[in-house]
Amino acid sequence: MMDWMPQGLWFEVCLKVFFAFMMVGAVMTMAGYSVLAERKVSAWMQGRVGPNRTVLPFVEYIPIFGPLLKKLGMFQPLADGLKFLFKEEIVPGHVNKFYYYLAPLIALVPALTTMTVLPFGQMYWNDGTVSTLALADLEVGILFVFAVSSLGVYGIALAGWSSNSKYSFLGGIRSSAQMISYELAMGLSLLPVFLWVCAPGSSESGLSLSAIANSQSGGAWLFLVQPLSALIFLIALFAETNRLPFDMPESETDLVGGFHTEYGSFKFGIFFVAEYAHIVIGSAIFTVIFLGGWHFLPFMEDPWPANWIGSLLGVGWFLAKTIFLIFFFIWIRWTLPRFRYDQVMHLGWSKLLPLALVNLIVYLLIVTVIDQNAAANL
Amino acid sequence: MNAVDLLFWLFAILSVGGGLAMIFSRHPVSAAMFMIVSLVGVAALFVLLESFFLAILQVLVYAGAVMVLFLFIIMLLDVGPEAGKRKLGHFKMGIFGVLATVLLVGTLLTLGNSFDSLALDQSIWPELSEPKDGPSQSLPFSTQVSSFGYGLMTKYMLPIQISGFMLLAAMVGVIILSKKTPGREDVN
Numbered sequence: 038m039m040d041w042m043p044q045g046l047w048f049e050v051c052l053k054v055f056f057a058f059m060m061v062g063a064v065m066t067m068a069g070y071s072v073l074a075e076r077k078v079s080a081w082m083q084g085r086v087g088p089n090r091t092v093l094p095f096v097e098y099i100p101i102f103g104p105l106l107k108k109l110g111m112f113q114p115l116a117d118g119l120k121f122l123f124k125e126e127i128v129p130g131h132v133n134k135f136y137y138y139l140a141p142l143i144a145l146v147p148a149l150t151t152m153t154v155l156p157f158g159q160m161y162w163n164d165g166t167v168s169t170l171a172l173a174d175l176e177v178g179i180l181f182v183f184a185v186s187s188l189g190v191y192g193i194a195l196a197g198w199s200s201n202s203k204y205s206f207l208g209g210i211r212s213s214a215q216m217i218s219y220e221l222a223m224g225l226s227l228l229p230v231f232l233w234v235c236a237p238g239s240s241e242s243g244l245s246l247s248a249i250a251n252s253q254s255g256g257a258w259l260f261l262v263q264p265l266s267a268l269i270f271l272i273a274l275f276a277e278t279n280r281l282p283f284d285m286p287e288s289e290t291d292l293v294g295g296f297h298t299e300y301g302s303f304k305f306g307i308f309f310v311a312e313y314a315h316i317v318i319g320s321a322i323f324t325v326i327f328l329g330g331w332h333f334l335p336f337m338e339d340p341w342p343a344n345w346i347g348s349l350l351g352v353g354w355f356l357a358k359t360i361f362l363i364f365f366f367i368w369i370r371w372t373l374p375r376f377r378y379d380q381v382m383h384l385g386w387s388k389l390l391p392l393a394l395v396n397l398i399v400y401l402l403i404v405t406v407i408d409q410n411a412a413a414n415l
Numbered sequence: 416m417n418a419v420d421l422l423f424w425l426f427a428i429l430s431v432g433g434g435l436a437m438i439f440s441r442h443p444v445s446a447a448m449f450m451i452v453s454l455v456g457v458a459a460l461f462v463l464l465e466s467f468f469l470a471i472l473q474v475l476v477y478a479g480a481v482m483v484l485f486l487f488i489i490m491l492l493d494v495g496p497e498a499g500k501r502k503l504g505h506f507k508m509g510i511f512g513v514l515a516t517v518l519l520v521g522t523l524l525t526l527g528n529s530f531d532s533l534a535l536d537q538s539i540w541p542e543l544s545e546p547k548d549g550p551s552q553s554l555p556f557s558t559q560v561s562s563f564g565y566g567l568m569t570k571y572m573l574p575i576q577i578s579g580f581m582l583l584a585a586m587v588g589v590i591i592l593s594k595k596t597p598g599r600e601d602v603n
Contacts, residue, residue: 180471187479
């Protein structure tokens with residue numbers, strides 16, 4: 038049974054653990070800086086300045102560079118994190134202690150687990166072979182993402198329930214209902230994508246994220262081929278990450294703070310980071326599926342050379358697209374007002390779900406016609 | 416004992432222990448959480464068998480969707496630890512006990528027989544690699560998703576359609592039961 042493992046087992050395991058820590062570090066840094074981006078972009082949209090005071094003592098005195106970093110607020114995430122760590126930790130007397138402590142962890146772990154199957158680039162080796170850069174390029178990658186992220190709802194539901202407070206409870210209940218509703222539309226919106234990518238006669242097969250990204254190389258990006266799927270997936274992504282038009286679980290105007298009303302200090306910080314980690318991962322997955330992943334532009338071959346420089350540029354391009362999508366998330370948040378709860382349910386069940394079904398059937402017919410034509414021409 | 420065996424025992428204990436804890440825990444929310452632990456443990460066992468697709472479906476469908484609904488209902492109805500206190504009569508308890516014993520003994524006997532009659536490399540199910548009619552070449556059985564799909568759409572077409580039809584009937588039934596017709600009075 039062990040024959041698929043090479044001899045240096047411990048070396049392999051250590052290497053994997055090292056890569057995993059690198060990946061967690063990268064995603065958590067991006068999550069931290071998207072909090073800063075959120076504050077800066079909202080300030081920009083509202084004609085304010087945003088965080089511009091925090092700075093490390095010695096960096097301040099570097100000419101030009103120091104004041105610029107200060108003005109950009111680059112040290113704000115550090116200060117925020119330290120604030121969460123050093124705040125007094127208050128546990129209300131009326132909570133169910135065990136689940137109260139467990140809930141933030143359950144919220145964070147799925148957000149960080151989905152990144153294991155996320156491909157973020159290609160490695161061009163010297164001998165001409167090309168391999169995907171990912172912690173584990175599973176054949177069923179996208180299903181893995183769905184499965185793990187569907188576990189994230191337990192964190193919010195348990196937080197709401199264990200707090201023994203009406204606001205938290207309503208937030209938790211709303212969030213479970215919302216996540217179940219939008220998961221359906223999300224899954225259905227992706228089926229036409231797989232039909233298209235794995236269409237009979239095409240060389241790609243399986244549900245792997247890297248196969249989807251590579252199928253867009255030199256051709257049309259999938260959001261050009263399937264705009265409706267992309268739209269439904271994006272809306273469902275907003276709902277699944279509890280971002281603003283859909284932030285029912287913590288709508289502060291009617292639920293104080295929603296599921297985290299009773300949480301403070303670092304436990305609140307964990308919920309906060311989990312939300313932003315979800316946004317980062319969600320943006321990356323949308324990039325891989327609909328925006329061509331690490332490939333340059335639609336209908337163009339990658340302009341970079343097939344060596345390590347090309348690998349780096351590909352990863353950089355992928356990051357650029359992901360960061361644009363994170364900006365898009367923030368942009369929407371500060372533009373649109375929040376939906377009412379019944380509007381959220383109505384949109385999910387009687388608009389998006391039928392739309393996704395129709396979309397699936399239309400693409401079924403299209404793929405069948407293409408397939409029949411291809412078979413007739415043989 | 417190698418690493419895979421160690422992992423097997425870890426996840427086997429996790430799934431069986433989670434199941435037992437689910438039965439014996441007093442609070443419904445704890446019971447639901449232990450059931451999730453048990454389901455995830457079984458999914459991990461599927462991974463050890465290198466059947467990733469089944470493992471992911473197990474987490475996606477059972478742990479991620481069915482149990483969320485359970486938890487949702489438990490929280491919504493606010494069921495406390497005293498909800499399960501209803502006692503069954505001695506006669507009913509006896510009947511259930513006898514039935515459970517018969518089931519357990521039957522399962523053990525069947526399992527013992529099938530293990531005796533099968534060689535280790537033989538499967539209970541027929542091979543999928545036998546040639547099919549149709550244009551595509553025969554697929555050897557593997558843990559790949561395409562292999563599952565091919566099997567479901569050829570050999571197991573009838574079971575798939577029957578279970579799909581049953582699900583449809585259940586869905587229609589739920590809609591009829593839960594829909595409130597404006598003109599009709601509620602029975603209660």
